[in-house]
Amino acid sequence: MLCPKDRKTPLIDTCLTEGLNTKHCTDCKGTWLPAAEYKVWQKRQPEGELDPARLSAPLDVEFVQAPYDTRAALCPECGAYLARARVNWRPAFYVERCPACEGIWCDHGEWAVLEKLGFHRSIHTLFSKDWQVRVRKQQLIDQERQAIIEKLGPELAEKIFILTAELEEHPKGDFGVAYLMRRFENVRNDASASDPY
Ligand SMILES: [Zn+2]
Numbered sequence: 628m629l630c631p632k633d634r635k636t637p638l639i640d641t642c643l644t645e646g647l648n649t650k651h652c653t654d655c656k657g658t659w660l661p662a663a664e665y666k667v668w669q670k671r672q673p674e675g676e677l678d679p680a681r682l683s684a685p686l687d688v689e690f691v692q693a694p695y696d697t698r699a700a701l702c703p704e705c706g707a708y709l710a711r712a713r714v715n716w717r718p719a720f721y722v723e724r725c726p727a728c729e730g731i732w733c734d735h736g737e738w739a740v741l742e743k744l745g746f747h748r749s750i751h752t753l754f755s756k757d758w759q760v761r762v763r764k765q766q767l768i769d770q771e772r773q774a775i776i777e778k779l780g781p782e783l784a785e786k787i788f789i790l791t792a793e794l795e796e797h798p799k800g801d802f803g804v805a806y807l808m809r810r811f812e813n814v815r816n817d818a819s820a821s822d823p824y
């Protein structure tokens with residue numbers, strides 16, 4: 628079995644994590660996860676939903692995108708072109724998967740990031756349309772938050788975020804929102820009343 632990226636380095640047997648037998652490239656340090664091995668390992672892992680919000684949370688992991696990350700690759704087991712799923716972390720990277728045999732390729736360092744994100748137990752999910760839609764929604768939320776931080780400064784913005792979360796969870800939270808809106812209406816009315824023009 629040869630490295631899917633350079634197609635010449637033989638892959639050697641490794642164990643990526645306890646109970647998961649994988650194939651490793653000694654040259655690019657990428658890892659091949661044979662589908663059968665991954666599925667057996669996956670069944671023994673606790674179930675958990677992937678959370679796109681994790682993508683914007685700070686992670687304690689060093690990562691540099693592998694130089695071969697964007698290079699097209701062939702499945703080392705069946706020769707099909709590997710499909711790519713973009714992981715919108717910073718820096719973004721691609722996880723690859725064979726559409727035929729469902730084996731997975733992680734370039735150097737990617738597994739560690741996936742593990743920290745909690746995505747490593749469910750890598751196939753990253754290739755689904757549904758997941759990509761969820762990621763885009765999350766990106767919009769992040770952009771909105773960023774705009775608030777830029778306009779109000781990080782301290783006040785943080786208070787707003789906490790307040791918003793509390794109001795969202797409170798059964799009568801909409802009273803709080805209505806109060807805020809009323810206050811601002813009054814401020815605006817007072818301002819226009821004192822406006823001589
Ligand atoms: Zn390699």
Ligand SMILES: [Zn+2]
Pocket residue numbers: 702703704705706707725726727728729730
């Ligand atoms: Zn394959």
